[in-house]
Each structure stands twice: as C-alpha cells, then as structure tokens.
Amino acid sequence: METPSVDADPNARRVAATAADDADPLASFRERFDVPGTYMDGNSLGALSTDAEASLDRAVEQWREHAVEGWTDADPDWFHYGERLGEKLAPLVGARDREVAVCGSTTANIHTLIATFYDAANDGSAANAANPGTVLVNDLDFPTDHYAIRAQLRQRGLDPDAHLTVVESDDGRTITPDAVERALRENDVDVLFLPSVFYRSGQLLDIERLTDLAHEHGAYAGFDLAHSAGVVPHSLHDRGVDFAVWCHYKYLNAGPGAIAGLFCHESNADLHPALAGWWGHEKETQFEMRHEFTPAAGAGRFQIGTIPILAAAPLDGALDVTLEAGIDRIREKSVALTDYLVDLVGTLPDSFAVGSPRAASRRGGHVAIEHPEAYRLTEALKARDVVVDFRPPNVIRVAPAPLYTGFEDVLDVIETLRGVYETRAHEEFEARSGGVT
Numbered sequence: 001m002e003t004p005s006v007d008a009d010p011n012a013r014r015v016a017a018t019a020a021d022d023a024d025p026l027a028s029f030r031e032r033f034d035v036p037g038t039y040m041d042g043n044s045l046g047a048l049s050t051d052a053e054a055s056l057d058r059a060v061e062q063w064r065e066h067a068v069e070g071w072t073d074a075d076p077d078w079f080h081y082g083e084r085l086g087e088k089l090a091p092l093v094g095a096r097d098r099e100v101a102v103c104g105s106t107t108a109n110i111h112t113l114i115a116t117f118y119d120a121a122n123d124g125s126a127a128n129a130a131n132p133g134t135v136l137v138n139d140l141d142f143p144t145d146h147y148a149i150r151a152q153l154r155q156r157g158l159d160p161d162a163h164l165t166v167v168e169s170d171d172g173r174t175i176t177p178d179a180v181e182r183a184l185r186e187n188d189v190d191v192l193f194l195p196s197v198f199y200r201s202g203q204l205l206d207i208e209r210l211t212d213l214a215h216e217h218g219a220y221a222g223f224d225l226a227h228s229a230g231v232v233p234h235s236l237h238d239r240g241v242d243f244a245v246w247c248h249y250k251y252l253n254a255g256p257g258a259i260a261g262l263f264c265h266e267s268n269a270d271l272h273p274a275l276a277g278w279w280g281h282e283k284e285t286q287f288e289m290r291h292e293f294t295p296a297a298g299a300g301r302f303q304i305g306t307i308p309i310l311a312a313a314p315l316d317g318a319l320d321v322t323l324e325a326g327i328d329r330i331r332e333k334s335v336a337l338t339d340y341l342v343d344l345v346g347t348l349p350d351s352f353a354v355g356s357p358r359a360a361s362r363r364g365g366h367v368a369i370e371h372p373e374a375y376r377l378t379e380a381l382k383a384r385d386v387v388v389d390f391r392p393p394n395v396i397r398v399a400p401a402p403l404y405t406g407f408e409d410v411l412d413v414i415e416t417l418r419g420v421y422e423t424r425a426h427e428e429f430e431a432r433s434g435g436v437t
C-alpha cells in the first residue's frame with residue numbers, strides 16, 4: 001500500500017490523502033464500526049463493530065432462552081466457548097490448535113504464566129531451587145507486568161529487587177537487543193519477559209532474535225503482546241516462543257475489559273499451572289468433581305475460573321472482522337498509516353519530535369509524538385473530537401487502527417494539532433491533575 005506524499009501545499013496534501021483512502025482495499029471495513037470522532041485511541045480501547053455487538057446480543061438472548069442449560073444447549077455452547085475462540089485466534093498469533101487459551105485478564109495471565117515458567121526453571125534441579133535465577137524485564141514496561149512479577153517473586157519468599165533483571169533503555173524510548181544480550185550474559189536469567197511493542201514509544205521488538213537469545217542462555221522466552229495482537233502478525237509457534245499474553249480490547253475490538261488471551265508452546269504443554277482452577281481441568285472429566293486436578297491438554301489448562309461469557313462474546317464477532325480483513329493486509333495498512341504520520345510530524349514546528357523508531361519494521365501500530373506540552377495538547381485535541389492519549393512524561397500517542405482509520409483521518413490529526421499549537425489553544429487547559437489518560 002502506497003503512503004501518500006506530503007506535499008508542501010496543503011491542498012495537494014489533502015488530495016493525496018483522499019486518493020490513498022480511495023485505493024485502500026480495507027476502506028469498506030470502516031462501515032462495520034461506530035467510530036467516535038477522529039479516533040486514534042484503538043491501542044487503548046478499540047471501537048465497537050456491528051459484528052461484536054451481534055455476538056454479544058446473541059449471548060444475552062441465549063442466556064434469556066436457556067439459562068443454565070446454555071452451557072450445553074446454547075449455540076455455540078458456553079462450556080467450550082473459550083476453546084473455540086482459542087482456535088479461532090490461533091492464526092493471528094501463529095499458534096497451533098490448543099496452544100491458545102482465552103481467559104482472565106492480561107495481568108492475571110502474567111501471574112499464572114510467569115509463576116509456572118519460573119517454577120519450571122527452578123524445580124528442574126536442586127542447584128536451581130537452592131539459588132533461583134531472575135526474571136528479565138525492562139525499565140520501559142507497562143507497570144502491571146512488574147507488579148505481577150514482583151508479587152510472584154514475593155510469593156516465593158524472594159526479594160524482587162534481587163530477582164528481577166531490569167534492562168535499561170539508553171534513550172528512554174527503546175531497548176536494544178545488545179542490552180538484552182548483555183543482561184542475559186551477566187545474570188542468571190530463568191525467564192525473559194518482554195513486550196512485543198512498547199506501550200509508549202511503539203518500538204517493535206525482534207521476537208525471533210530475543211527468543212533465540214533467551215534459549216541460548218538457558219532461559220524461557222515470554223512476551224506481552226498487548227500492543228501487537230491484531231495489528232502485527234506473529235509466528236509464536238515457529239519462533240519457539242515459550243509463552244505469551246495479550247488483551248483483546250485494543251486492536252481486536254472486543255470491548256472494555258474483554259477477556260484476554262494466552263499462548264503456551266506445545267513443547268511446554270505438560271507444565272502444571274501455578275494458578276490452577278477447575279476451568280483448566282480436562283473438559284471430559286471436569287464435572288466428575290474429583291479433587292485431583294487433571295489439567296486440560298494444551299493452553300486450556302491455564303484457565304482458572306468460569307469463562308465470563310459476556311466478556312468473551314464480543315470477541316467472537318470482532319474476530320470475524322479481523323480474520324476477514326486478514327492480519328497481513330492489516331499490518332500493511334498499519335505501516336502505511338504510521339509511515340504517513342511520521343512524515344507529517346516532520347511538517348510540525350521543531351518542538352515536536354517522533355519518539356517511535358523511524359523504520360516501520362521496528363514499529364508497532366502507533367506513533368509517539370513527543371512535546372513538552374503533550375498533556376495539554378492532548379486535552380485540546382480531545383476537545384476537538386480528535387481522540388488521542390497522553391502518556392507521561394511527554395508523549396501524545398496516536399494509533400491509526402487500520403480497520404476503521406484512513407489517511408485523511410491521520411492528516412486531520414496533524415492539521416488539528418498544528419492549528420491548536422499555532423493558536424496556543426492548549427494553554428486554556430489546566431495542567432495534569434490525575435485521572436484516566
């Protein structure tokens with residue numbers, strides 16, 4: 001897909017953006033979504049599609065009709081709802097059947113998988129158990145990942161400060177594979193756990209290389225795909241990734257607080273879940289109600305409690321949209337949109353900087369625009385129905401979600417931002433005082 005040229009003449013710029021939208025093979029998908037304003041926050045909460053609404057409505061109707069019998073008589077039945085969604089999701093992350101489960105939240109899934117893999121690394125030998133290694137993370141992570149991992153280390157009677165290896169960023173935006181390699185060499189790492197895409201800068205890490213590095217140093221490799229699932233294709237099975245987690249409420253458009261997803265490579269399929277629960281029991285014998293836990297085959301064993309059908313149902317319809325569009329075409333459009341955005345930031349005054357990698361191959365689905373006034377500029381944009389978000393200390397995040405965003409929308413963001421800045425309209429807004437951003 002062609003990225004529109006950024007002409008010096010504003011009219012020519014507009015014409016190029018419109019032409020790119022006209023040529024966009026995914027343009028018609030927008031009609032299936034309700035998109036509030038110029039919406040660039042699909043990496044926080046994706047928009048509602050008619051498909052997601054229909055599958056949610058269907059679950060509500062089946063509840064009305066079947067009540068408890070819905071576990072078996074609903075269509076599709078609720079008892080296997082998670083397994084069915086896992087199979088539907090598998091191609092989006094490059095997994096085999098039974099390597100994906102749909103359950104819990106990203107944070108809960110980090111708890112169970114970090115604990116499971118950390119224990120697996122340490123139960124293996126007496127030497128390890130006596131002197132457990134570390135979990136490798138980095139200082140740009142989304143905070144919940146650290147909260148969960150630290151809590152798991154504390155649960156094991158360990159000092160989290162001594163058992164976390166935190167790779168430090170040189171520039172406050174990105175992490176280099178060399179820094180990760182150095183950390184692996186200098187520490188006894190049991191589990192590497194990194195994001196696929198950084199929530200702030202949008203840097204896309206090289207999962208293949210990092211997985212190989214982890215394995216060369218005797219560590220498991222796990223990833224938080226929150227900012228890539230549904231916008232960047234993955235090959236988790238073929239790359240030998242040990243485990244991964246992600247959410248469905250961002251680029252997969254399954255709604256606020258939607259059920260999350262996880263991957264466990266089939267080579268690790270025999271691990272005992274650290275946070276076991278009856279929904280992870282072998283399905284065939286689950287209702288025999290034995291106190292002995294027989295884990296389900298594959299990733300399904302990491303489910304804990306009853307699947308929240310109403311938080312899972314919108315994912316069913318939402319996945320149809322993404323699968324129909326095709327993850328490779330989605331990525332292609334995403335790259336064109338973010339390339340265009342990066343080019344347009346170059347037309348803004350010098351106080352604006354691109355905080356994301358320039359090379360599209362190293363960038364996820366969003367772009368970080370840095371500015372000392374980022375917070376008030378974000379507020380001024382939102383007041384003009386341009387929905388972006390602010391991430392401290394100085395980032396305006398702009399995520400053109402490919403299923404419902406076009407090139408003219410991207411141009412509108414930048415022209416609105418230029419107008420706000422030139423008229424100093426952002427100065428009418430208060431400095432940051434807390435709350436959801």
Ligand SMILES: Cc1ncc(COP(=O)(O)O)c(C=O)c1O
Pocket residue numbers: 105106107108142144145195199224226227247260
């Ligand atoms: C990288 C990353 N991990 C985890 C989360 C959140 O996890 P949860 O869905 O459990 O709130 C987010 C965003 O909310 C995120 O960006």
Ligand SMILES: Nc1ccccc1C(=O)C[C@H](N)C(=O)O
Pocket residue numbers: 043044045142199226436437
């Ligand atoms: N779950 C949320 C609930 C409320 C507000 C934002 C979120 C986000 O997901 C933020 C996102 N993870 C981020 O990268 O900032």
